[in-house]
Amino acid sequence: MEKATALAKLKALQAKMHAYNHASSMIYYDAVTTAPEGTDEGRGETLAILSGESYHLFINPETDEVLSTLEACIDELSEAEARQVKLLRRSYKKTCCIPQQEYMDYQLLVNSAESVWHKAKNENDFASFAPYLEKLVETNRRFAAYYDSEHHPYDVMLDDYEQGMTRVELDRFFADLRAKIVPLIETIREEQAAVRDDFLYRHYPVEGQRKLADRLMEVMGIDRSHCGLAETLHPFTITFNKNDVRITTNYEENSLASSIYSVVHEGGHALYELNTADEFENTCLAGGVSMGIHESQSRLYENIIGRSRGFSAIVYRLSREIFPEQLADVSEEEFYKAINKSIPSLIRTEADEVTYCLHVMVRYEIEKALFDGTVKVADLPTVWAEKMKAYLGVDVPDDAHGVLQDSHWSGGSFGYFPSYAVGSAYSAQIAAKVGEMIDFDGCVARGEISKITDILREGLYRFGCLYDPGELLARFCGKPFDPTYYTDYLVKKYGK
Amino acid sequence: MEKATALAKLKALQAKMHAYNHASSMIYYDAVTTAPEGTDEGRGETLAILSGESYHLFINPETDEVLSTLEACIDELSEAEARQVKLLRRSYKKTCCIPQQEYMDYQLLVNSAESVWHKAKNENDFASFAPYLEKLVETNRRFAAYYDSEHHPYDVMLDDYEQGMTRVELDRFFADLRAKIVPLIETIREEQAAVRDDFLYRHYPVEGQRKLADRLMEVMGIDRSHCGLAETLHPFTITFNKNDVRITTNYEENSLASSIYSVVHEGGHALYELNTADEFENTCLAGGVSMGIHESQSRLYENIIGRSRGFSAIVYRLSREIFPEQLADVSEEEFYKAINKSIPSLIRTEADEVTYCLHVMVRYEIEKALFDGTVKVADLPTVWAEKMKAYLGVDVPDDAHGVLQDSHWSGGSFGYFPSYAVGSAYSAQIAAKVGEMIDFDGCVARGEISKITDILREGLYRFGCLYDPGELLARFCGKPFDPTYYTDYLVKKYGK
Numbered sequence: 001m002e003k004a005t006a007l008a009k010l011k012a013l014q015a016k017m018h019a020y021n022h023a024s025s026m027i028y029y030d031a032v033t034t035a036p037e038g039t040d041e042g043r044g045e046t047l048a049i050l051s052g053e054s055y056h057l058f059i060n061p062e063t064d065e066v067l068s069t070l071e072a073c074i075d076e077l078s079e080a081e082a083r084q085v086k087l088l089r090r091s092y093k094k095t096c097c098i099p100q101q102e103y104m105d106y107q108l109l110v111n112s113a114e115s116v117w118h119k120a121k122n123e124n125d126f127a128s129f130a131p132y133l134e135k136l137v138e139t140n141r142r143f144a145a146y147y148d149s150e151h152h153p154y155d156v157m158l159d160d161y162e163q164g165m166t167r168v169e170l171d172r173f174f175a176d177l178r179a180k181i182v183p184l185i186e187t188i189r190e191e192q193a194a195v196r197d198d199f200l201y202r203h204y205p206v207e208g209q210r211k212l213a214d215r216l217m218e219v220m221g222i223d224r225s226h227c228g229l230a231e232t233l234h235p236f237t238i239t240f241n242k243n244d245v246r247i248t249t250n251y252e253e254n255s256l257a258s259s260i261y262s263v264v265h266e267g268g269h270a271l272y273e274l275n276t277a278d279e280f281e282n283t284c285l286a287g288g289v290s291m292g293i294h295e296s297q298s299r300l301y302e303n304i305i306g307r308s309r310g311f312s313a314i315v316y317r318l319s320r321e322i323f324p325e326q327l328a329d330v331s332e333e334e335f336y337k338a339i340n341k342s343i344p345s346l347i348r349t350e351a352d353e354v355t356y357c358l359h360v361m362v363r364y365e366i367e368k369a370l371f372d373g374t375v376k377v378a379d380l381p382t383v384w385a386e387k388m389k390a391y392l393g394v395d396v397p398d399d400a401h402g403v404l405q406d407s408h409w410s411g412g413s414f415g416y417f418p419s420y421a422v423g424s425a426y427s428a429q430i431a432a433k434v435g436e437m438i439d440f441d442g443c444v445a446r447g448e449i450s451k452i453t454d455i456l457r458e459g460l461y462r463f464g465c466l467y468d469p470g471e472l473l474a475r476f477c478g479k480p481f482d483p484t485y486y487t488d489y490l491v492k493k494y495g496k
Numbered sequence: 497m498e499k500a501t502a503l504a505k506l507k508a509l510q511a512k513m514h515a516y517n518h519a520s521s522m523i524y525y526d527a528v529t530t531a532p533e534g535t536d537e538g539r540g541e542t543l544a545i546l547s548g549e550s551y552h553l554f555i556n557p558e559t560d561e562v563l564s565t566l567e568a569c570i571d572e573l574s575e576a577e578a579r580q581v582k583l584l585r586r587s588y589k590k591t592c593c594i595p596q597q598e599y600m601d602y603q604l605l606v607n608s609a610e611s612v613w614h615k616a617k618n619e620n621d622f623a624s625f626a627p628y629l630e631k632l633v634e635t636n637r638r639f640a641a642y643y644d645s646e647h648h649p650y651d652v653m654l655d656d657y658e659q660g661m662t663r664v665e666l667d668r669f670f671a672d673l674r675a676k677i678v679p680l681i682e683t684i685r686e687e688q689a690a691v692r693d694d695f696l697y698r699h700y701p702v703e704g705q706r707k708l709a710d711r712l713m714e715v716m717g718i719d720r721s722h723c724g725l726a727e728t729l730h731p732f733t734i735t736f737n738k739n740d741v742r743i744t745t746n747y748e749e750n751s752l753a754s755s756i757y758s759v760v761h762e763g764g765h766a767l768y769e770l771n772t773a774d775e776f777e778n779t780c781l782a783g784g785v786s787m788g789i790h791e792s793q794s795r796l797y798e799n800i801i802g803r804s805r806g807f808s809a810i811v812y813r814l815s816r817e818i819f820p821e822q823l824a825d826v827s828e829e830e831f832y833k834a835i836n837k838s839i840p841s842l843i844r845t846e847a848d849e850v851t852y853c854l855h856v857m858v859r860y861e862i863e864k865a866l867f868d869g870t871v872k873v874a875d876l877p878t879v880w881a882e883k884m885k886a887y888l889g890v891d892v893p894d895d896a897h898g899v900l901q902d903s904h905w906s907g908g909s910f911g912y913f914p915s916y917a918v919g920s921a922y923s924a925q926i927a928a929k930v931g932e933m934i935d936f937d938g939c940v941a942r943g944e945i946s947k948i949t950d951i952l953r954e955g956l957y958r959f960g961c962l963y964d965p966g967e968l969l970a971r972f973c974g975k976p977f978d979p980t981y982y983t984d985y986l987v988k989k990y991g992k
Contacts, residue, residue, distance in 0.1 A: 019545035022538070023519035026526055034530070035740065038721030042518070042737035045778070049515035053549070225534035241538035244531065282541070 003076070006069040010084060013063065015282045020054035022240050029238055029246060033230045059095055067092065080285060083466055087284050097146040106139050110412050117410030126381050126399040129410070134377045136412050137370050154371040157415035162292040162422060163468045167368060170418055173425060173483040174361045180487040181358060182391050185344060188354075188494050189393070197338035199256075202326045206251040213249060213263045215318045220267045220301065221450035227270050235262040237269035237298075239287055242278070245270045256323070257339050260315060261302055268301030269294055271453055275461035290469040291416065295423025296430060297456070303353045303424070304431045304489070305452070310445030312336040342494065344392040346401045354494055355392060357486075360421035362387045363406070367414050425486035426473055430460070432485050433477045499572070502565040506580060509559065511778040516550035518736050525734055525742060529726045555591055563588065576781060579962055583780050593642040602635050606908050613906030622877050622895040625906070630873045632908050633866050650867040653911030658788040658918060659964045663864060666914055669921060669979040670857045676983040677854060678887050681840055684850075684990050685889070693834035695752075698822045702747040709745060709759045711814050716763045716797065717946035723766050731758040733765035733794075735783055738774070741766045752819070753835050756811060757798055764797030765790055767949055771957035786965040787912065791919025792926060793952070799849045799920070800927045800985070801948070806941030808832040838990065840888040842897045850990055851888060853982075856917035858883045859902070863910050921982035922969055926956070928981050929973045 001009075024047055031043055070077060070085045077085065098106075113132040120129035144153035158165045213229060228246040235249045247266035251259045272288050280286045288294040305311050316335040320327045327335075342352040348359035366383060369375035375383055384403040385396040396402040408416050434440055434455050443451045459476040467475065474480045497505075520543055527539055566573060566581045573581065594602075609628040616625035640649035654661045709725060724742040731745045743762035747755045768784050776782045784790040801807050812831040816823045823831075838848040844855035862879060865871035871879055880899040881892040892898040904912050930936055930951050939947045955972040963971065970976045 015541075016545055016549070019542040019549075022542040023523065023546060026522050027519065030522055030526065034724060034726070036721050036724045038719070039736070039740035042740050042777075045511075046515040046518040046736075049512055050519060053512070053515075223534070225532050228530060228532045230530070240535070240542075244535035244538050281538075 001065055001069045003069065003073055006066045007077075007081065009062070009066045010070065010081070010088075011283070013057065013066070014084065014088075014284055016057055017054060017284075018241075018282045018286070020050055020057070024050050024054075025238055025240060032232050033248065055095075059092065063088075063092065080280065080283075080466060084284055087465065091284075094147055098143055102139075102142075106143070106412070109135055109139065110410075113410045113412070114407070117404070117407065121400050121404040124398045124400040124404070126404060129404065130377050130380075133380075133409060136409065137377070137414070140412060140414055141371060152371070154368055154415060157371075158418065159415075161416050161419045162290050164470045165292070165418070165422065169481070170364060170422070173422065173481075174364060176483045176487050177357055177361060177421075178391070180491055181354065184491055184494060185342070185355060185358070185392065188342060189344070192342045195337045195341045196334055197341050199327060199330045199334075200338055201254050202256070203253060204256045204323055204326060206253060208322045209251045209256070209259050212318060212322050213259060215322075216260065216263050216315070217267055219314060219318075219447055219449060220264065220271065221453055222267055222270055223274065226274055229263070235266050237266045237273070239273045242274060242276050242281055242286065245273045256319065256326075260319075261306060261339075264306040265298045265302035268298035271301070271456075272297040272461050275453070275457040276464040277462040280464040280466070285465040287464060289463075289465045289467070289472060291419035292422040292426060293460070293469045293472060295420055296426035297423075297460075299424045300427040300431055304427055305444050305449065307340050307353060308441065308444050309336055310441055312339060313445065314447055315339070340493075344394050346388070346394055346396060347405055354490055357421040357424055358391045360417050361391065363417040364421070367417065371414070422481075425483045426481065428486035428489040429473070429477055429482055430456070431489075433459075497561055497565045499565065499569055502562045503573075503577065505558070505562045506566065506577075506584075507779070509553065509562070510580065510584075510780055512553055513550060513780075514737075514778045514782070516546055516553070520546050520550075521734055521736060525726075528728050529744065551591075555588065559584075559588065576776065576779075576962060580780055583961065587780075590643055594639055598635075598638075602639070602908070605631055605635065606906075609906045609908070610903070613900070613903065617896050617900040620894045620896040620900070622900055625900065626873050626876075629876075629905060632905065633873070633910070636908060636910055637867060648867070650864055650911060653867075654914065655911075657912050657915045658786050660966045661788070661914070661918065665977070666860060666918070669918065669977075670860060672979045672983050673853055673857060673917070674887070676987055677850065680987055680990060681838070681851060681854070681888065684838060685840070688838045691833045691837045692830055693837050695823060695826045695830075696834055697750055698752070699749060700752045700819055700822060702749060704818045705747045705752070705755050708814060708818050709755060711818075712756065712759050712811070713763055715810060715814075715943055715945060716760065716767065717949055718763055718766055719770065722770055725759070731762050733762045733769070735769040738770060738772050738777060738782065741769045752815065752822075756815075757802060757835075760802040761794045761798035764794035767797070767952075768793040768957050771949070771953040772960040773958040776960040776962075781961040783960060785959070785961045785963070785968060787915035788918040788922060789956070789965045789968060791916055792922035793919075793956075795920045796923040796927055800923055801940050801945065803836050803849060804937065804940050805832055806937055808835060809941070810943055811835070836989075840890050842884070842890055842892060843901055850986055853917040853920055854887045856913050857887065859913040860917070863913065867910070918977075921979045922977065924982035924985040925969070925973055925978055926952070927985075929955075 027043055027047060027050075031039075035043070067085055067089050070081070071089065074082050074085060109132070113129075113136055116132050117129050120126060140157065141153045144156035148156045152167065155166050158167070158170070214224075217224065217227070217229065226243045226245060230246060230248045231250060232248040233250055235247070237245065237247045239245045247263070247270050249259045249262045249266065269288075272294060276287055288297075306315075312335060313332055316327075316330075316332050319335075330338075340353065342354040344355050345351055348356070348363075351359050362384065365387065366375065366380065369383075370377070380403045381399050384399075388394050388396050388402070406417075408414075431440065434452055437455055438451060440452065443449070460472060463472060466472075470481060523539055523543060523546075527535075531539070563581055563585050566577070567585065570578050570581065605628070609625075609632055612628050613625050616622060636653060637649045640652035644652045648663065651662050654663070654666070710720075713720065713723070713725065722739045722741060726742060726744045727746060728744040729746055731743070733741065733743045735741050743759070743766050745755045745758045745762065765784075768790060772783055784793075802811075808831060809828055812823075812826075812828050815831075826834075836849070838850040840851050841847055844852070844859075847855050858880065861883065862871065862876065865879075866873070876899045877895050880895075884890050884892050884898070902913075904910075927936065930948055933951055934947060936948065939945070956968060959968060962968075966977060
């Protein structure tokens with residue numbers, strides 16, 4: 001095959017794969033935002049067919065030949081073309097290395113495990129889920145070895161969510177967290193418990209919260225002609241292409257901050273997607289590069305910007321305009337303290353900025369031990385309770401509020417959790433770098449968020465998936481990932 | 497190819513085509529209900545790719561061989577299989593008979609014609625649209641001959657929307673309409689003009705109209721777990737599969753009846769789709785058989801049921817519950833008269849039950865003459881005005897309110913309009929047949945709509961596309977299409 005032919009085929013292949021992905025994502029988006037409840041079956045049939053069509057489009061001798069042709073002349077390709085070849089080969093190899101029967105068996109296992117987990121969580125019955133978790137760990141260990149038998153299986157899995165991330169790097173990161181944040185939590189416990197936040201849980205009608213969400217997206221500089229806002233139980237961001245991104249939120253009538261910060265969080269994801277380069281559209285370089293970098297942006301807008309003094313004042317002002325009665329007796333200072341209140345708790349998804357990463361650390365240590373074989377599945381409830389007590393000082397009353405709380409493991413996702421914490425840590429290092437270039441706090445206080453977004457677009461967003469996350473971060477920051485930016489940030493914010 | 501192989505391939509092919517159609521329809525549905533305004537481009541690219549994939553899946557030597565194999569043993573197939581082969585061969589032939597370059601040129605022509613028409617309508621400038629209309633007529637005449645040179649091109653086009661429908665049958669239908677309805681309109685003009693309907697145009701907040709729409713769907717027996725309701729400028733019904741149908745409506749704050757009757761109209765389409773046979777799912781026999789039969793069901797629920805005395809009383813009661821103040825001074829009798837008020841007007845889409853079909857007749861006579869060559873495009877404004885005066889007694893002030901009002905011709909749709917009128921006529925014949933089987937008016941008055949729907953499901957809906965529309969109607973009614981049921985119904989309702 002000629003190089004030019006191979007390049008043309010590579011482009012057409014990626015455009016088609018993007019179209020299938022667009023279609024399937026749209027059907028998913030409809031399902032969670034709009035579809036009537038009794039419509040699962042037909043949707044499942046269509047998604048299965050589209051997934052099969054997309055699989056056969058990608059996995060076939062011609063794709064292999066296209067990639068081999070281009071690999072043979074990789075030095076003659078542009079940086080973007082070479083990267084596409086590399087990423088597609090990785091994906092091709094990952095898909096092909098698992099024997100078909102084993103893959104199908106695994107799909108069945110995951111299906112069962114998910115429903116068993118749901119039931120186990122509702123009934124607080126870890127024992128019924130344990131055998132499934134054992135099989136999931138064992139199968140994922142085996143699959144990791146099919147793809148790469150030279151590295152530790154957990155490193156192979158980490159690489160799935162955050163390319164290049166390893167246990168060595170995470171150990172270093174979490175050691176720093178453990179050393180600084182565990183004592184910090186102890187230090188601030190009493191003072192934080194006394195912070196007044198009753199007013200955040202008054203009655204806030206949904207219609208007003210919708211207005212507030214619109215205003216917040218405006219302040220963030222999100223172009224609504226390319227970014228929709230819908231309502232779902234669990235907020236998320238989905239990208240059909242860089243000019244068509246949708247975020248969702250969930251309005252609770254008795255909680256003001258919940259939807260505010262989910263909008264700002266998802267808005268951060270959206271700004272990343274909206275500002276990737278045009279030239280990568282319809283290729284595998286389009287969109288955000290990894291879970292960790294993505295989470296760094298959502299956390300940067302949600303916490304570093306969103307819960308700063310300057311932004312808190314803006315949120316306070318907008319909230320008072322829409323809910324004057326509910327906030328009549330609340331000062332700007334009280335509002336700031338309330339949205340930053342930190343209390344160790346049992347549930348990760350409800351955790352505050354300080355304690356969140358320790359929840360992730362518990363999961364990281366357990367995952368690592370499971371794949372090292374140093375902890376048995378049967379012992380997880382005990383191990384979980386011990387770690388929660390040691391790091392967060394809380395007593396775990398039952399497994400539903402402990403080891404059974406997250407869905408990730410039941411779906412076979414191991415190595416996913418660390419990206420949440422890594423993202424928060426990236427965000428502090430990135431914000432520090434932006435702060436070297438412009439007056440970060442001043443921009444936020446003046447509502448000039450787009451000045452920050454402009455720097456992030458030029459230094460991070462526009463590169464899409466051109467670089468591995470670690471390289472992208474190092475290029476922007478001028479040095480490799482350094483977790484101390486994050487711990488220093490937390491200690492400075494909460495320690496004073 | 498073996499018969500069994502061909503049947504298996506036929507099934508797989510149709511399932512895949514259904515999946516592509518599901519995906520494309522979902523992207524379209526999102527576009528008109530939810531998508532941000534600046535998202536056209538990426539959507540267009542994806543739809544073009546999916547359409548190309550679906551085309552190549554269908555049009556290829558293997559499909560031809562599958563169809564030929566099954567055509568050779570058509571007598572050994574089940575009724576449904578034989579019908580699938582027949583319909584797919586028709587579609588295959590229609591798609592293949594047009595030379596590719598001519599088809600692409602036509603797509604460009606339609607694209608231009610649609611935007612020229614938009615501008616022409618806004619600027620009331622028929623002359624600018626005329627050359628495009630001439631080319632559209634000429635191209636459609638040529639394409640019709642490619643497919644079937646033995647029949648009149650307009651008959652070939654009519655067959656596209658209503659299989660088996662011909663000018664002979666339509667001439668007979670419209671002659672009956674002309675003879676009975678044109679004088680009827682004249683007779684009732686003064687009395688109708690005096691009917692009080694001011695209260696329908698009071699302030700009706702959208703939130704209340706939404707509640708009313710939910711109640712109406714409930715009364716109609718529409719299963720909301722399989723039928724969604726969304727809001728769009730122009731109401732429509734879309735089917736992803738028989739368990740996932742969506743209707744839309746448009747709420748106007750200063751009009752009560754508009755959204756009520758669009759919900760009931762689209763609800764009729766939805767009941768048809770929701771009640772087709774399970775066994776036809778994922779084949780070309782799924783869903784409603786033709787434009788005309790579909791419109792017969794929407795009009796049956798909207799007019800024959802929806803504007804009857806019995807249903808009007810239900811609508812009146814529900815409306816008074818939600819809008820007690822707005823309807824405080826209105827009696828049930830006044831409400832019934834108001835929703836049935838008939839006034840000849842200029843715009844088809846705003847026409848009432850009596851005058852609607854005459855608007856269609858004007859278009860039918862013009863289309864027929866265009867394809868006969870007995871009327872020139874340049875003369876259409878004059879011809880239009882003459883016919884509107886003769887049939888409806890109205891003076892056409894300009895082309896925007898005349899020949900330029902509908903989008904159909906600019907999209908190359910000729911032969912589509914008659915199906916609107918034919919549907920209304922079918923609905924009267926079908927309702928008469930139902931009335932022979934059960935107490936139609938009594939069921940409606942008692943809100944037992946599902947008793948009527950049950951009969952329609954057993955006699956019409958479940959057959960999907962198994963029979964041509966004319967045959968389906970004749971099987972249900974026990975005799976062929978007879979337009980006098982419709983004219984008799986109108987004369988009886990309005991003549992008394």
